[in-house]
Structures are given as structure tokens and as C-alpha cells.
Amino acid sequence: MSRDEKKPKAPTIFDIARKSGVSYSTVSRALSGYEFVKSSTREKVLQAARELEYVPNQQARSLAGGRSNMIGVLVPDLSNSYISEIIHGIDDELAKSDYNIILYTTHRHQGKESEYVATMVNSGADGLLLVVPLISSSYLDALHQQDFPYVLLDQMNERKQSLSVIATNRAGAYEATQYLIELGHRHIGFISGLEGLNSATERLAGYKTALSDHGIHLDSEYIVGGDFRVQGGYLATQKLLSLQKPPTAIFASNDMSAFGAIEAIRQHGLHIPDDISVLGFDDLSQASLVYPKLTTVHQPLVEMGREAVIMLLECIEYPAQEMRQTILPTKLIIRDSCAPPAIMMT
Amino acid sequence: MSRDEKKPKAPTIFDIARKSGVSYSTVSRALSGYEFVKSSTREKVLQAARELEYVPNQQARSLAGGRSNMIGVLVPDLSNSYISEIIHGIDDELAKSDYNIILYTTHRHQGKESEYVATMVNSGADGLLLVVPLISSSYLDALHQQDFPYVLLDQMNERKQSLSVIATNRAGAYEATQYLIELGHRHIGFISGLEGLNSATERLAGYKTALSDHGIHLDSEYIVGGDFRVQGGYLATQKLLSLQKPPTAIFASNDMSAFGAIEAIRQHGLHIPDDISVLGFDDLSQASLVYPKLTTVHQPLVEMGREAVIMLLECIEYPAQEMRQTILPTKLIIRDSCAPPAIMMT
């Protein structure tokens, strides 16, 4: 911004002040929050601003102690459409209140998260949206101490009460498992998610509970480790299929794993859902694009992003928020990848 | 940042100055670019900064005329994984140089683009990455006049020479069409992209040229309008299939349309690729997830994002860049959705 010659120089509040015949502080007040400005004055100022095509300089604004109108969004990675959908929701909602997004990805740099958080806070973000699966509570503590507004997305934090939004992972998994059971399945494989993630744990719990509630013996062979990604689902499914008594249905912890499962199953020469059923979790937009269309547990990702923003803005507005957690409902979406088990199977 | 009590106050260069016994301006110089600082002094300063866990305040930095280390990214929308992949590349590359991303979506607000550009420029972004399909040259002009660094992504701008990165849309479409021809197809349907987009035009041109180069009559019935989205591809395909002599292969302007095509074809009771071939463009990650796996023209989206960043940073560093255009090669990825036409078809 400083290495040039003829720059036309954007107008400042001083220009507006001169043009509208009031002092610059009055202009500032008229432009920002209300404060006590006579409405005729305000009109005059706004009019001048419009004519000058004034655009406030956010940097200066936040330096001087005002809002920066930026909120920082920290996500692990962009390649996952799970994240994209959340961001989509965030963006939608944020657009309404003319806040801007500063996007950070942790980029596999495990430890960098706290550094990023520090940067964001220091760079004047008004608040933070954290979609970081593995949260190190160290920076959460820091955030807390400073009363810095933030909300956790799809992430449970037990120790500290934080604002957070989350979906009914356990109930969703329960419902899904139950659905398979009602379809007649008794041998249901489970592809777990990334270890340590709250959502992974919860989904597994839902699966287990559903099984035991229906008097089905939990066979630990049927639970194989996945990583929430296609490849993990693929490998897990291979294991599952090579079991002596392979499951007649597979419940994958998320859609990505389910896609991997579909692939593995197909390679195995089996048909979905005739030979084996597959059920996912998330309901990514791709879920209805694969063949057969994936039956899955819908997680309101976009909604979650939205909701998080609403909470955050509220928290920025009225700092003394009491910590609460918004829980959004999941919903089983029945498509084509599940059917009753083939008769001849055990 | 200002509505609280006990805030621990982040350390500033003054704190560092005090601690290391030099003046604050020396600290500033030591921390930012080199300038002439004795290396022993610099060490002392850096050491102190480290101990204080100093994080520079970007707002202040850019206000004072330095870099803000933010680059603005303007995209139409986030729901499209085409965009996600580009951003992914941008993010990757930007992470190396510790720049931050300010993300803007035009959000269907057609006219808002120039407003966003103004905001970004005024909010201290050091440069802009524009992934905006329909560019109104009005703000491009403005950008140009101010010598503001920006690069266009996947977008050709004839009038003004801008820095831009783009893929070989025409050649890619040519190659794809040729592939279908070599497979034996003579009746190739084409689902066009969003009207007005450079990429759409180029792909259509590639298709046409390939046809004529191989002495195949261009039947205008075979070219139907799409919109680069699933729904558009679906509808277009329905039209194509209801033709008296339906095509034996469909070349969709992008993968999304191809997905729609697959859907429509399946609903029509036809099999891919036995009854009809489908070919896409983009090679989104989903392309290998659908069934059958989509044969498509790979567009190096991630690479394009990367390359754009490289160009932009260079342009920020050395403003007097001459305008150039980077053209990245597309590549035909052969998967399972194309096959020779069925014999019995005309």
C-alpha cells in the first residue's frame, strides 16, 4: 500500500467531515454505532460518505479500538467437503452482518494451532470459530482468560465450558444402527472414525448402545479402525469382508469412509445393497451422487456453521454470555444403499 | 478488543525495546525487513521478542504503511468443490509465506463484487486473487489504475492484460472429444457450460474443432445448454436422450454436469458405458467416487491456486511485473465411463 506514486488515496472521515461541515469525530460516530448524533446530522454525513464512495479502513478501525469486523475461522483442512459445507454455512450467515472471514487452515501442522489462534487474536479478529477436531486446551485456556469470543464447532470440550455447536452424533448413530437392525441385520460392521475425536467416540457409542438395546451381541471383530477418509474406509472394509463371517451391513462413521467401503465392496464383486448394505454419516452432497445413492445420517453441517455464527456474534455483542451448547439434530436419510440381508446369509 | 477489564495486553515493540535496551524503531526494523541493523542487535531483539511471545499486530503494521500479510480471495460460492480445490491450492502455497487469507464470496449478489473489491483493497489486503467467473471490468480498471496487485484465476480478460492463470480448456476439450471419436463415436452430445464464461466458450470451441477436424458433421441438436451444475446436466441429458437419434456419448462441460448426466441416463434405464458414454471436465475428487468412475479432463485446480499465489506474491514484491498469463495443461483421465458405442446403434 505504500510503494507507489499516483495512488488516488481513498477518502477518509476527514474528507467526509470537511464535505459535510462537521467534525471528524461526529462523522466517526455517525458512521459507526449510533451514539448521540442528531439524525439530521447523521443524514448529512451519510450522504457525504455516499458521494465520496467512502469505504472505512478496517485496520484503522480496529486499531483504534473498534471492531475489525473480521472473524477468524480455523479449520483443519480444505480438501474435505465436510469442512466446505460448514464454511458455507458460516459464510452465509456472516454475509448478513457484513463481517469478513479470515481463513486459517492448520495444515497438518499439528502444533501450529495455538500459534494461529494467537495470530488471529492479535490481528484483531473480533471472534473465532474453531472447527478443529483435536483441540489442545492450552489455547482454549488462553482464549478463556482473555474473554475472547469464540465458539467450537462439532467439538466437545468437557473441561471448559465453551460456546459450541454440535450434532446429535450418538443419537444419529443409534438411529442408523437401529434402522439396520430393523431391516433384519444382525451382523453389522462398524468403521470407526479418527481416534480421539469426540464425534467418532459418540458414533461408536451410539452403535454399541443400539446393538445392546436390541439384544445383539457386540462382536469386537466387527469394529474396525477407520480414519474418516476414503482410504481408511476402503481398508477397513477389506478387513471386514475377509472375516470368516462377514457382516451383512456396514455402518461407516462418515460418508467418506462409506465411499471407501463401497469401492472395496464393489471390488470384491458384491452388490450393494443386495449382498451387503452400507450406511454413512454426514450426508455430504456427494452422498446422493454415488451409486447406489448412499443411505446416511444427515448432519446439518450448513446449519451448524450458521448457528455457530449466530452464537458468536451474540457473544461479541454481549460478552457476558453464559456458556451454552447448541445441539442440532441429525436425521437418517434413507436412500438406496441399504436393504434387508440376503436370505441365504447365515 | 476493548470492552474488557483485565486483558493481559499483548506485548508490543515497546516492550521488546525496553527489554532489549534499544529503541522501538530499531526493534521494528529488526523484526520487519532487514534494513541496516547490526546483526548482534537483531539477535538481541529477536531473542527478547521470542521470550515475550511477541506477535506483531497486523492491523497496526499495515496502517503504518507496511504489509498486512493478508491477501483477499474472492470466489463466487463455496458449495462447489471446484472452488474448494482452488482455494486448497491457494491456501497451501500461501501457508508457506505466512500470508493470511481473507475470504469473500460474492454470494449471488451479482453486483456486489466491485464493492467487495473496494473493501478488500481498503481493508489493507496486499493483493487479490479473483476467481470470479463473470468479471465486470469496472473494478479491474480501478485495480489497474492503482497498480494494485491481483491475479485472475480461470478467467480470461482480453481487454486488460492482467496476471492470470488458466488451464488449456480448449485443448482439453479437443482431446476429450477426439478420444470419444477414436472410440468410434460419431454422435456426441455436448452439454455446454454457463454462458459467458470463458471456460465454457473454450470448451465448446474445442469440441467443435475436434469434430470438424475429424470430418464429423456438427449437429446443433447435440449441443444443449447446461449451467455447470448437476441439475443443468440432468436436464440437458434428458433432452439429449429424447432426441430421435440420441448421441452415443455425452461430453459434459464439467464434472457436475456429468454427474447430472449419469443420473438422467440411469433413470432412463441405460447403462454407462455400455449404452452410452459420459465424459466430464475438471476431475473433481468426486469423479472417481461416482459409479462408474468418470472419465474426465483433469484440470489442475490445486496447481492453479498455487501458481496464482506465486504470481501474486511476486507481483507484490516487484510491482513492475509485466502482465503475463500462465497456462496450465489439462489432461485426459481415462476411467470407466466411456467405451466404444454399442454396435447396434446406428
Added chain:
DNA sequence: ACTCTTCTTGCAAGCGCTTGCAACAAGGGT
């Protein structure tokens, strides 16, 4: 030993905006 360069470093100003405080204008009440 002394002057002239060449490095380094410090001072002050200022980026554009917010805000506490004081000053001033305008009604209300008696």
C-alpha cells in the same frame, strides 16, 4: 591525531479511526 565516510540507531510524525472529556446548544421547570 583528525576529518570523511559508512553504518547504526533514535526521534518524531503520522497511518485512519475511536472515544473520554469538556464545551456548547437547547429545552424544561419554577
Added chain:
DNA sequence: ACCCTTGTTGCAAGCGCTTGCAAGAAGAGT
């Protein structure tokens, strides 16, 4: 007509940092 209250507005200070300018430090040359 006069004082107090409430509503408006202006001034100045300052957010944290960069940078032009000038002064001090340190060698180089004679």
C-alpha cells in the same frame, strides 16, 4: 428571566507500527 438537565458536537490523545531524517558510533584514509 434564570438555572439545571439532557442532547450534541469538537478536541485531543492514542491504538501499534513504519519510516524519513538527523545524530551518534565506528572505521578508513592521510
